[in-house]
Amino acid sequence: MTPTPVITLSNISKVYSNGTVALQDLNLTVQHGEFVSLLGPSGCGKSTVLRLVSGLGQKSSGEIAWHQSPLLEDTPQHRKLAYVFQEAALMPWATVWDNIYLPLKLAGITKRSAKSAVMEAIELVDLHGFEQCYPRELSGGMKMRVSIARALVTHPEMLLMDEPFGALDEMTRSRLNSDLLDLWNRMQWTVVFVTHNIYEAVYLSNRVVVMAARPGRVITEVPIAAPYPRTEAFRTSPLFNDYCRQISAALSRAANQSTDSDSMNAHSASVYDPVA
Numbered sequence: 001m002t003p004t005p006v007i008t009l010s011n012i013s014k015v016y017s018n019g020t021v022a023l024q025d026l027n028l029t030v031q032h033g034e035f036v037s038l039l040g041p042s043g044c045g046k047s048t049v050l051r052l053v054s055g056l057g058q059k060s061s062g063e064i065a066w067h068q069s070p071l072l073e074d075t076p077q078h079r080k081l082a083y084v085f086q087e088a089a090l091m092p093w094a095t096v097w098d099n100i101y102l103p104l105k106l107a108g109i110t111k112r113s114a115k116s117a118v119m120e121a122i123e124l125v126d127l128h129g130f131e132q133c134y135p136r137e138l139s140g141g142m143k144m145r146v147s148i149a150r151a152l153v154t155h156p157e158m159l160l161m162d163e164p165f166g167a168l169d170e171m172t173r174s175r176l177n178s179d180l181l182d183l184w185n186r187m188q189w190t191v192v193f194v195t196h197n198i199y200e201a202v203y204l205s206n207r208v209v210v211m212a213a214r215p216g217r218v219i220t221e222v223p224i225a226a227p228y229p230r231t232e233a234f235r236t237s238p239l240f241n242d243y244c245r246q247i248s249a250a251l252s253r254a255a256n257q258s259t260d261s262d263s264m265n266a267h268s269a270s271v272y273d274p275v276a
């Protein structure tokens with residue numbers, strides 16, 4: 001199948017108003033249906049990339065194209081995308097059902113018309129039976145499922161995920177990783193996923209984009225040529241370890257290439273113990 005770019009960032013630079021060069025000359029293309037992870041040290045600009053793609057932030061220079069058409073900053077509504085953050089950010093006073101309904105409500109869709117879409121989203125994230133629960137009654141993993149359902153209820157073409165499982169325990173993270181891959185496969189989404197976790201990036205992705213900080217830039221891209229569905233057998237395979245090792249080495253190189261003392265943080269993303 002011919003690759004179809006959904007989003008293309010060409011020579012993107014982003015300088016914040018305080019002078020921080022968050023991104024410099026960054027190039028990144030994400031193809032339709034791809035699962036791409038951005039991995040790199042704290043401050044290398046991963047979240048900034050997501051903000052620019054979503055239209056929540058403005059680039060300083062370069063070009064962003066959505067389906068190969070230049071994107072104007074004032075037309076974010078043309079991008080069919082949804083954002084999932086590390087914090088589930090649910091409305092505490094609203095039920096699971098109402099939290100998931102929110103984006104449709106904001107789009108002016110009545111509860112009656114939204115019913116089947118909300119129920120479908122609830123089924124997809126495996127929360128059937130919890131519709132009338134409040135966030136305080138849910139575990140961290142369940143809250144994240146609600147957050148994912150709230151994103152998918154709008155049928156986005158692209159899902160931007162900013163460390164969505166970073167605050168969860170290892171078992172929950174691992175389960176949600178598998179469920180996310182299952183959903184990705186069924187929904188034919190294009191996903192851009194930010195993480196600090198090498199294992200998670202390798203397990204999930206078609207491609208891992210490794211970034212360096214100060215200034216934020218892409219230093220290498222590692223295609224993960226393992227077939228889907230990915231199982232526990234992949235997580236414990238020599239191939240998995242090889243990819244982790246390769247990416248860990250790239251992160252160490254990134255730390256050495258960073259231009260100031262903040263590069264010490266680069267190792268925060270490169271903790272890697274071989275599984276076998």
Ligand SMILES: Nc1ncnc2c1ncn2[C@@H]1O[C@H](COP(=O)(O)OP(=O)(O)OP(=O)(O)O)[C@@H](O)[C@H]1O
Binds near residue numbers: 020040041045
């Ligand atoms: N609104 C802002 N104003 C000024 N500087 C900012 C702003 N947002 C981010 N930065 C700076 O831009 C750089 C990139 O930040 P960004 O949050 O994109 O990095 P990140 O890789 O996502 O970091 P982390 O992994 O810690 O979330 C950092 O040096 C950060 O301090």
